[in-house]
Amino acid sequence: xxxxxxxxxxxxxxxxxxxxxxxxxxxxxxxxxxxxxxxxxxxxxxxxxxxxxxxxxxxxxxxxxxxxxxxxxxxxxxxxxxxxxxxxxxxxxxxxxxxxxxxxxxxxxxxxxxxxxxxxxxxxxxxxxxxxxxxxxxxxxxxxxxxxxxxxxxxxx
Amino acid sequence: xxxxxxxxxxxxxxxxxxxxxxxxxxxxxxxxxxxxxxxxxxxxxxxxxxxxxxxxxxxxxxxxxxxxxxxxxxxxxxxxxxxxxxxxxxxxxxxxxxxxxxxxxxxxxxxxxxxxxxxxxxxxxxxxxxxxxxxxxxxxxxxxxxxxxxxxxxxxx
Amino acid sequence: xxxxxxxxxxxxxxxxxxxxxxxxxxxxxxxxxxxxxxxxxxxxxxxxxxxxxxxxxxxxxxxxxxxxxxxxxxxxx
Amino acid sequence: xxxxxxxxxxxxxxxxxxxxxxxxxxxxxxxxxxxxxxxxxxxxxxxxxxxxxxxxxxxxxxxxxxxxxxxxxxxxx
Numbered sequence: 001x002x003x004x005x006x007x008x009x010x011x012x013x014x015x016x017x018x019x020x021x022x023x024x025x026x027x028x029x030x031x032x033x034x035x036x037x038x039x040x041x042x043x044x045x046x047x048x049x050x051x052x053x054x055x056x057x058x059x060x061x062x063x064x065x066x067x068x069x070x071x072x073x074x075x076x077x078x079x080x081x082x083x084x085x086x087x088x089x090x091x092x093x094x095x096x097x098x099x100x101x102x103x104x105x106x107x108x109x110x111x112x113x114x115x116x117x118x119x120x121x122x123x124x125x126x127x128x129x130x131x132x133x134x135x136x137x138x139x140x141x142x143x144x145x146x147x148x149x150x151x152x153x154x155x156x157x
Numbered sequence: 158x159x160x161x162x163x164x165x166x167x168x169x170x171x172x173x174x175x176x177x178x179x180x181x182x183x184x185x186x187x188x189x190x191x192x193x194x195x196x197x198x199x200x201x202x203x204x205x206x207x208x209x210x211x212x213x214x215x216x217x218x219x220x221x222x223x224x225x226x227x228x229x230x231x232x233x234x235x236x237x238x239x240x241x242x243x244x245x246x247x248x249x250x251x252x253x254x255x256x257x258x259x260x261x262x263x264x265x266x267x268x269x270x271x272x273x274x275x276x277x278x279x280x281x282x283x284x285x286x287x288x289x290x291x292x293x294x295x296x297x298x299x300x301x302x303x304x305x306x307x308x309x310x311x312x313x314x
Numbered sequence: 315x316x317x318x319x320x321x322x323x324x325x326x327x328x329x330x331x332x333x334x335x336x337x338x339x340x341x342x343x344x345x346x347x348x349x350x351x352x353x354x355x356x357x358x359x360x361x362x363x364x365x366x367x368x369x370x371x372x373x374x375x376x377x378x379x380x381x382x383x384x385x386x387x388x389x390x391x
Numbered sequence: 392x393x394x395x396x397x398x399x400x401x402x403x404x405x406x407x408x409x410x411x412x413x414x415x416x417x418x419x420x421x422x423x424x425x426x427x428x429x430x431x432x433x434x435x436x437x438x439x440x441x442x443x444x445x446x447x448x449x450x451x452x453x454x455x456x457x458x459x460x461x462x463x464x465x466x467x468x
Contacts, residue, residue, distance in 0.1 A: 027195070031188020034207065038184070038264040041212035048205035050191065051468045054275065055198035068467070071399055071460055074444040075467075099467060107195040111468045118211065119314075120288060128281055131468065139441075139460075140467025141400035153401040154466035157276075208391045225390070228322055228383055231367040232390075256390060268391045288391065296364075296383075297390025298323035310324040311389035 019079045020070065020101045024108035025050075033096060037116055043093050045120035047127035051111030053104050061146035065105045066154065071139040072101075078138045082130055090126040092117050097130065099140060110142075176236045177227065177258045181265035182207075190253060194273055200250050202277035204284035208268030210261050218303035222262045223311065228296040229258075235295045239287055247283040249274050254287065256297060267299075315378045319345070323386040328355045343372025345382060361386045392455045396422070400463040405432045420449025422459060438463045 030050065037043055056063045079097060086095060093116045100110040113130050117123040134140075135156045142154040187207065194200055213220045236254060243252060250273045257267040270287050274280040291297075292313045299311040316337045326332045329349075339345050342363045350356045363370045364383040376382065393414045403409045406426075416422050419440045427433045440447050441460040453459065 027188045027192035030191055031184045034187055034266075035184035037209070041263050043209050044211045046205075046207040046209060048203075048207070049277070049281065050203040050205070051277070052194070052200050052203060052273075054201045069399065070467070071397070071441075071444075071462065074441060074460065077444055106198050109191075116209075120206070120208070124206065124285055124288075131277060131281075135468045136465065138467050139399065139462050139465055141463065142466045143400070153404075153463065155464045156466045156468065226322065227390070228320070228364075228367075228385065231364060231383065234367055292391045293388065295390050296322065296385050296388055298386065299389045300323070310327075310386065312387045313389045313391070 017079075017083070017097075019076065019097050019099050020072065021098050022100075023102050024100055024104045024110065025098050025112045027109070029098075030109070030112060030114075033112075033114060037094065040093060040116070042118055043116045044118050045123040046114065046116045047120075047123040049111070049113040049127055049131045050109050052109050053106050055106035056144070058144070058146070058152065061148055061150060063106060063144045064147050065103050065145045066110065066142040067103050067145055067151075068099070068101050068110065069141050069143070070099075070101060075138050075140055079134075082133045082137070086115075086126050086130055089129075090115075090117065090122045092122060092126055095126070095130070097134070099134070099138075103145075174236075174240070174254070176233065176254050176256050177229065178255050179257075180259050181257055181261045181267065182255050182269045184266070186255075187266070187269060187271075190269075190271060194251065197250060197273070199275055200273045201275050202280040203271065203273045204277075204280040205272075206268070206270040206284055206288045207266050209266050210263045212263035213301070215301070215303070215309065218305055218307060220263060220301045221304050222260050222302045223267065223299040224260050224302055224308075225256070225258050225267065226298050226300070227256075227258060232295050232297055236291075239290045239294070243272075243283050243287055246286075247272075247274065247279045249279060249283055252283070252287070254291070256291070256295075260302075315339075315376065317345075317376050317378075317380045317382055319382050319384065321384040323389075325356070325359060325361050325384045325386045328359065329353060329384075339376055341372060341376060342370040342374045342382065345376070346372060349384075359386065392416075392453065394422075394453050394455075394457045394459055396459050396461065398461040400466075402433070402436060402438050402461045402463045405436065406430060406461075416453055418449060418453060419447045419451045419459065422453070423449060426461075436463065 096114040098112040104110045115127040253271040255269040261267045272284040362385045
């Protein structure tokens with residue numbers, strides 16, 4: 001978990017940030033991330049998206065977890081590109097992206113996208129766009145693990 | 158702070174919920190609210206909006222806090238109406254709205270809108286719409302308190 | 315016919331009191347006219363009038379015990 | 392000309408190994424043809440080929456030490 005906060009004076013978009021975390025993202029980590037922004041006096045709006053693993057039922061088998069894997073080198077480049085593009089397009093104060101690798105149980109959080117800006121429109125639009133691009137462009141795969149130990153590879157809509 | 162979670166079997170939209178909280182909304186409260194949803198196995202996406210008080214500088218005076226007041230009876234009816242309309246329009250699993258009353262210092266959170274759904278599109282669109290409607294339709298006023306004890310009534314754009 | 319008037323935000327700052335009762339007014343518009351005659355600072359201010367928690371227009375009738383609220387532009391969130 | 396091949400997700404499940412080296416192939420399309428001839432289960436599967444972390448098409452040239460990745464539809468987030 002990164003301890004640094006972004007200093008807007010040092011071009012936040014040019015720092016490679018760690019996106020992948022092992023296992024689920026805890027609600028407390030989200031809370032802590034929010035708390036860190038209380039010293040940033042120019043922020044007026046935060047937009048947060050959280051992906052949570054559903055206990056879907058597929059042909060009477062229940063999803064108990066998703067096991068995430070990635071082509072890490074390419075995924076990190078993609079996350080960096082999405083980050084740069086989004087900072088170039090929207091006047092954001094901060095952006096944080098965290099994605100799980102490995103096993104995330106049903107009910108746990110696997111994706112955390114967090115954008116902050118002076119005004120709400122930019123924060124909301126940027127968050128939205130980052131989420132869509134992650135789903136479409138980043139080489140990450142979720143394997144749905146069923147209660148009978150069978151599995152199925154998930155596909156994003 | 159409410160301790161109840163919504164049981165989707167009992168028509169969540171028909172319960173009047175407490176929206177106003179005295180003073181700022183803490184990041185830990187947001188974290189706790191997220192954590193409570195880990196037992197809801199049909200949620201795939203959460204969308205969260207947070208409003209944070211900015212230390213704006215207006216004619217060389219610095220905003221140190223916003224003091225929120227409301228026409229409480231009408232505001233509560235409006236929040237309820239927005240809640241009902243949004244549940245009718247989007248297939249949501251949960252919705253939570255919290256708004257501060259009284260003094261909220263710069264850097265602190267004054268609005269927390271939290272929507273959850275099976276899929277991301279509904280959660281994101283609903284959150285967005287609730288935030289816009291709150292800004293436009295709910296009788297709440299923010300008085301910006303400056304560092305020299307002067308004040309100015311805020312207006313939403 | 316007695317009505318109760320409540321003022322909020324900037325409008326409450328302009329008026330000498332935040333809440334009072336009055337009578338003899340039949341519409342929201344009559345109240346607006348009376349207030350602006352008595353408190354010239356109100357003129358040019360933007361505010362809505364709500365009668366019993368519903369946004370009203372100048373023709374909206376006032377009824378016995380109506381609560382009439384003077385609402386400057388909202389700035390919540 | 393030696394290239395490295397890495398397979399992910401469902402495609403890795405179909406192939407006998409996740410990562411190996413090969414040579415004698417000049418384009419991404421030649422690799423695709425060779426793999427589908429050898430592993431008929433690959434046919435009908437949807438997957439992209441990335442050469443050195445960039446999405447390629449069948450004409451994309453392979454170079455010495457290229458890393459060629461076989462990427463089934465993404466399902467992150």
